[in-house]
Amino acid sequence: MHALPVAVYTTDKQGRITFFNEAAADLWGHRPIIGQDQWCGSWKLRHLDGRAMAHDECPMAIALLEERDVLWGQAIAERADGQLIPFSAHPVLLRDEAGEVVGAINTLLDLRTQTMADEARTRLAAIVESSMDAIVSKDINGIITSWNDAAEHLFGYMPAEAIGRPVTILIPPGHLDEEVSIITRIRAGERVPSYETVRMRKDGTLIPVSLTVSPIRDGIGRIIGASKIARDISASKESERRIRLLMREVNHRVKNQYSVIISMIRETSKLTSTPEAFLAQVRERITALSESHDLLVNADWRGATVGELVRAQLKAFAVQSRVSMTGPAVVLQPNAVQYLGIAFHELATNSAKYGALSRHGGHVEIEWDVTFATDGAGTFRLIWRELDGPVVDAIARRGFGTVVLKRVAPEALSGNGRLEFDKQGIIWTLEAPLRSVEMSLSDIVAEEG
Structure with a gap:
C-alpha cells in the first residue's frame, strides 16, 4: 500500500490512525501521528458547501461509529497552507474471524482532476451554446447527436427535430458525396480543414457555409463521431x-x-x-x-x-x-x-x-x-x-x-x-x-x- 498512487490509510476500532501511505500524506498536506490522530489525517475538514466539518463527522468516523461501509462520501481537506482539496472517501470496515469490527481501511480519491474536467466540460458547453457558429456533432454513422442554438437559427430545425436524424437532412442532393468523403476521412482520424460548400435549411433554401469537421474520440482514443462547425458566409x-x-x-x-x-x-x-x-x-x-x-x-x-x-x-x-x-x-x-x-x-x-x-x-x-x-x-x-x-x-x-x-x-x-x-x-x-x-x-x- 505504500507504493499505491491512491491515498490509503487504516484506523483501529476507535478511529485512531494506524497506517497511511505517502499518497495520503500528499493529499492531506499533513502527516498525522500514528496511534494518536483520529478519524482522518487532514489538518482540517470542510463540507462541500464550505462549512467546517469536525473530524468525527467525516466518512471514516461515520463508518466506524455506525459500523457500516460508506461509499462515495465526499468532503474537502484543508491544508495548513490554505489549499482546499476535494476528495471522495470509501471507508470499508475491517473485521476479525468472529465478525467483530476491529478497524477500517479508507481510500481517498482526489477529485481535483474530476472537478477540473467538469469545469472544462461546463466551459466548453457554454462556449458551444453561445457560439455564433452552428456546432453539430454526429456519431460515426452520421446520426446527429448534439445541436446548439446557432444550428437551430442557421438551419431552422429545433434540437428535437434534428437530434437522432441523419446529418444528410442538411445536405443538398448534389452534395451528398461530400458526406461519404468526410466520414471516410474522420474514420481515418483526419481533421477536415475549412472549406466552402452549400447546406440546406429546413424550408429547402440553400445557404453558403464554411465547414470544418473534426473527429471526436472517447476516453481511450477511439473515434466515435465528428463535430462540425458551420459558419454562415452569406454576407461575405x-x-x-x-x-x-x-x-x-x-x-x-x-x-x-x-x-x-x-x-x-x-x-x-x-x-x-x-x-x-x-x-x-x-x-x-x-x-x-x-x-x-x-x-x-x-x-x-x-x-x-x-x-x-x-x-x-x-x-x-x-x-x-x-x-x-x-x-x-x-x-x-x-x-x-x-x-x-x-x-x-x-x-x-x-x-x-x-x-x-x-x-x-x-x-x-x-x-x-x-x-x-x-x-x-x-x-x-x-x-x-x-x-x-x-x-x-x-x-x-x-x-x-x-x-x-x-x-x-x-x-x-x-x-x-x-x-x-x-x-x-x-x-x-x-x-x-x-x-x-x-x-x-x-x-x-x-x-x-
Whole structure:
C-alpha cells in the first residue's frame, strides 16, 4: 500500500490512525501521528458547501461509529497552507474471524482532476451554446447527436427535430458525396480543414457555409463521431458579389471617361493651331470633367442635381451671382452628369471670353423642366440663355464647344441640341428623354444594393 498512487490509510476500532501511505500524506498536506490522530489525517475538514466539518463527522468516523461501509462520501481537506482539496472517501470496515469490527481501511480519491474536467466540460458547453457558429456533432454513422442554438437559427430545425436524424437532412442532393468523403476521412482520424460548400435549411433554401469537421474520440482514443462547425458566409458572399459588380461598374465608367477624353482630345486637336493652345484647352476640359466626377464620388455615384452641376462648372469663373437657375429637382444620372458637365463648361468658357459673362451687366439664365406625354414618357428640357451680352457667333463657326453642344452631349443623352444666336447672346436648348437624364429609383436601389 505504500507504493499505491491512491491515498490509503487504516484506523483501529476507535478511529485512531494506524497506517497511511505517502499518497495520503500528499493529499492531506499533513502527516498525522500514528496511534494518536483520529478519524482522518487532514489538518482540517470542510463540507462541500464550505462549512467546517469536525473530524468525527467525516466518512471514516461515520463508518466506524455506525459500523457500516460508506461509499462515495465526499468532503474537502484543508491544508495548513490554505489549499482546499476535494476528495471522495470509501471507508470499508475491517473485521476479525468472529465478525467483530476491529478497524477500517479508507481510500481517498482526489477529485481535483474530476472537478477540473467538469469545469472544462461546463466551459466548453457554454462556449458551444453561445457560439455564433452552428456546432453539430454526429456519431460515426452520421446520426446527429448534439445541436446548439446557432444550428437551430442557421438551419431552422429545433434540437428535437434534428437530434437522432441523419446529418444528410442538411445536405443538398448534389452534395451528398461530400458526406461519404468526410466520414471516410474522420474514420481515418483526419481533421477536415475549412472549406466552402452549400447546406440546406429546413424550408429547402440553400445557404453558403464554411465547414470544418473534426473527429471526436472517447476516453481511450477511439473515434466515435465528428463535430462540425458551420459558419454562415452569406454576407461575405454577398459582399464578394457586390465588389465584383462594383468593379465591373467602375470598369464601365472608367471606359466611358476614356471615351470622353479621347473624343475631347481628338476634336481639340482638329481645332487648335499650336501645341500650347492644345495643351491649355485639354487641361481645362479634363479639369471640368474632374469637377463632375468629384460630384459623383462625393454622392457615392448616385448622381447630382442640375444646380449642383452648374455651380461646380461655374465656380472657376466666380460668376455665380450673375447666373440664375430655375427648375424642378432632377437628379442626373452619372452619364448625364459627365456630358452635361462638359456642355456647361464649354458654355461658361465661351460666355466668359466672348459672351454675356465677359461684360459688366451681362448674366445667364438657366431653366429646365420635365413634361410627360399621354403614354407617361417624360421629356427633359433645358435652356441656357445669355442676356445683355454682345452678339456672338464665333462659337457657331468652329470649335470643340460647338461639337459638344450640337452633337456630343445631346447624342450621349439620346436627345437633340439647338444652338441659337440672339442680339443679347447665345441660347442653347437641350431636349432628351427623361430616362436618359434622370437617376431613377431603380437605379438608386441598384447603386445601394
